[in-house]
Amino acid sequence: MTDTVVVAHELSRSFGKFVAVDRVSFEVGRGEIFGFLGSNGAGKTTTIRMLCGLLAPTSGRGEVLGLDVGRQPAAIKRRIGYMSQRFSLYTDLTVDENLRFWGGAYGLGGQRLAARADWAVQAADLAQRRRTLVRELPGGFRQRLALGCALLHEPPIVFLDEPTGGVDPEARRRFWDLIDALAAAGTTVFVTTHYMDEAERCHRVALMHAGRLLALDSVPSLKRLFAPGTVVEVRCSRAPAALQILEAEPAVREAALFGTVLHVVLAEADGASVVQNRLRSAGFEDVSITPIEPSLEDVFIHVIAGEAVAGDQWSVSRGQLRTVAGDQWSVAGGPAQPPSGNPSDHRAPTTDHRAGGRGR
Amino acid sequence: MRTLLVILVKELLQLRRDPKILPILFIAPVFQLLILGYAATTDIRNVELAVCDLDRSASSRQLVQRFEASSYFRVTARVDSQAGLDALLQGGVARLGLTIPAGFGADRASGRPGTVQLLADGADAMTGTAGMSYANGVLRGESGEGVRPLVELQPIVLYNPDLTSRNYMVPSVLAMIIMIMTMMLTAMAVVRESEVGTMEQLLVTPLTPTHLIIGKLIPYALVGLAEVFSTLPIVLFWFKVPLRGSLLTLLLLTLPFMLCTLGLGLLISTLSNTQQQAMMLTAFVFIMPQIYLSGFAFPIQNMPEVFQLVTYLVPLRYYVVILRGVFLKGVGVGVLWPQALALVVLGTAILALARLRFRRRLG
Known part of the structure; x- marks a missing residue:
């Protein structure tokens, strides 16, 4: 596999007793947009930091461009691009000054730096504003400039850690157009996100939760985790009340509140009528059930729940998946005992999660 | 070398961009000099x-x-x-x-x-x-009139015949200004990078911690020297404190002192998460005790023995001796080398400790 640029094999990192990343294995190919999807605290950033040579793995092996992440961090740093989730430009310097500094940090100078700086301002649409202080730029421009700074030395791979936090949807779309163009030109893009719509634009998506890699595949393949017809949308009044009833219903494997509607995963493809009758008999008059294409978020919930059902040390189980207000949901771990293993292994996987790409 | 220059240029640009820092750098010291030059006098009048x-x-x-x-x-x-x-x-x-x-x-x-x-x-x-x-x-x-005592004492005060307190206070103020500015600015500059998130980005570049440290220290060493040049005219021409030694000696012996204060600034940055913490630490843990224990305000020989031992770890102690030596006694490196050596040793130790903590912090 000469085209493999990243290899992680049983990669793990602990902080004291806390296992932030737990035996994660995957490979990333050249020119791929590889998405890491997971809630905050899932271990995405820790994984990226290990791959960038910022953090030594506790155990396992990681390779980036054929270099070992534990032993050759300096060589890795010269050859990769990285954009952290925190804003990484100097706001009190101008666009040009930032480009000169970050380029200089990678040892660029003279003609090459000038050419790359020209490229970066083009990509960020900042050609007219090179002498503007970065603090005066809108967020979307800053983000694209930060990406440009991370790419000045033309690295074959770039790691983006939640690059679009706090940027409006239009700016996010333009940022992703830039990512598509990069990948098309052969640059590998390793990106973490908790936006579902961003994950949908990745060639392959790894679902991470509580330090573990739960699923890894292309988006269409991930959606085929569900048998056809088993994902339905339930519309009715008093949806939160209906959710409680359906969580206790054997024909329902998972139910979650998506705004004012429920997404329900049925145990069998013909379970819709059972749900309909159950809600009718509970006094819900206006129930409508339609099969839907599962979203990545459905997949995500399904995979986390499945992990718990599989009897691992995870204490998330059906009925503990709860929706919270707005477009956030949380997995309430609670003090439930894990089905097996040492109770001290138990971690409360309380997460909050912003789901950006649902609208269907 | 070019890498260092890149960091240097960036630091100086940032310093220049900060509209509040320049008055603090160059006007506040003047006020401090004026206030201490006039008010901090132990001379008795009226x-x-x-x-x-x-x-x-x-x-x-x-x-x-x-x-x-x-x-x-x-x-x-x-x-x-x-x-x-x-x-x-x-x-x-x-x-x-x-x-x-x-x-x-x-x-x-x-x-x-x-x-x-x-x-x-x-x-x-x-x-x-x-x-x-x-x-x-x-x-x-009154009693001596017409009577000749058996032993006549003829005291002669050297270096500062009138015992003018201004002559020994004002040069010490110079020491405080250098100390406060270099220490605090260095600490703040490093902490700010972690606070806004650029430190993380710096760490994925090929820049090494040594690059980063030197790149931070040199600009603020330059600031320290600029402080000397901007306040010296007031010391010499306004307060008319004599500079009997050479200016070159003064500058030369200021460098080892700044090695200490810059190192302490870096050390403070590894102990603080926010600029506020850095400021409080600098003021209360590193500046005030140094002033008390330096011999600047209170004579060291009057302190309890334990405190006297502690003063050997206080860089300001040595620099006060250097300043008074160069200004009032006109002595040079030939006499002041023990103080300079002590500062070099202290400064190297502080920097080594700071670098160790800096690296560990990043890892």
Whole structure:
């Protein structure tokens, strides 16, 4: 596999007793947009930091461009691009000054730096504003400039850690157009996100939760985790009340509140009528059930729940998946005992999660 | 080398962009110099003296006149009773009280030693004791008239003949300015990078921690030197403190001191998460104890032994000696090398410790 640029094999990192990343294995190919999807605290950033040579793995092996992440961090740093989730430009310097500094940090100078700086301002649409202080730029421009700074030395791979936090949807779309163009030109893009719509634009998506890699595949393949017809949308009044009833219903494997509607995963493809009758008999008059294409978020919930059902040390189980207000949901771990293993292994996987790409 | 230059340029650009930092850098020190140059004086002038002359003789009047003639005292009140004197001292109207008992003139006339009582306000110990010793001087003049003592003491004060406190205070203020500016700016500059998130980005570049440290220290060392040049004219031409040694010696011996203060700044940055913490740490843990323990404000030889030992770890202690040596005694590296060496050793140790913590912090 000469085209493999990243290899992680049983990669793990602990902080004291806390296992932030737990035996994660995957490979990333050249020119791929590889998405890491997971809630905050899932271990995405820790994984990226290990791959960038910022953090030594506790155990396992990681390779980036054929270099070992534990032993050759300096060589890795010269050859990769990285954009952290925190804003990484100097706001009190101008666009040009930032480009000169970050380029200089990678040892660029003279003609090459000038050419790359020209490229970066083009990509960020900042050609007219090179002498503007970065603090005066809108967020979307800053983000694209930060990406440009991370790419000045033309690295074959770039790691983006939640690059679009706090940027409006239009700016996010333009940022992703830039990512598509990069990948098309052969640059590998390793990106973490908790936006579902961003994950949908990745060639392959790894679902991470509580330090573990739960699923890894292309988006269409991930959606085929569900048998056809088993994902339905339930519309009715008093949806939160209906959710409680359906969580206790054997024909329902998972139910979650998506705004004012429920997404329900049925145990069998013909379970819709059972749900309909159950809600009718509970006094819900206006129930409508339609099969839907599962979203990545459905997949995500399904995979986390499945992990718990599989009897691992995870204490998330059906009925503990709860929706919270707005477009956030949380997995309430609670003090439930894990089905097996040492109770001290138990971690409360309380997460909050912003789901950006649902609208269907 | 070019990498260092890149960091250097960036630091200086950022410094220039900060509209608030320049006044702090170059105007605040001037104020500090002026305030300390004028206010922080231990010289005694016009001590308020209350007199209770119970004798009312020619001799007693002559004695009081002697006090009045001296520029150290100002007779602010005359009372008729000891109780009146006490009241004035209590109310702070007078710092010293002189009682001349009845019979003083008669004693003097008959050649016997006269006795007077001097009361000093110990609540203001500095003025009290100094006033006391000046008063002694006045009284010695009175008794010495016409009589030749067996042993005559002829004290000569070297380097600062008038014992002008300004001459030794003002150069020390220079030390404080350099210390505060370099230490605090370095600490803040490093902490700011972690605070806004650029430190993380710097760490994925090929820049090494050593690059980053040197890149941070050099600009602020330059700032420290700029402080010397901007405040020196005030020291020399406004306060007319003599610079008897060479300017070059002064600058040369300032470098090892800055090695310490810059290192401490870096150390502080590894101990703080926010710029606020860095500022508090700098002020209370690193600046104030240094001032107390440097011999700048209080003589080291008067401290308890344990504290005297601690002062050996205080960089300011050595630099105060260097400053006073270069300014007032006109001595050079030939005499001051032990202090310079101590600073180099201290500075190297501090920097090594800071670098260790810096690296660990990043990992």
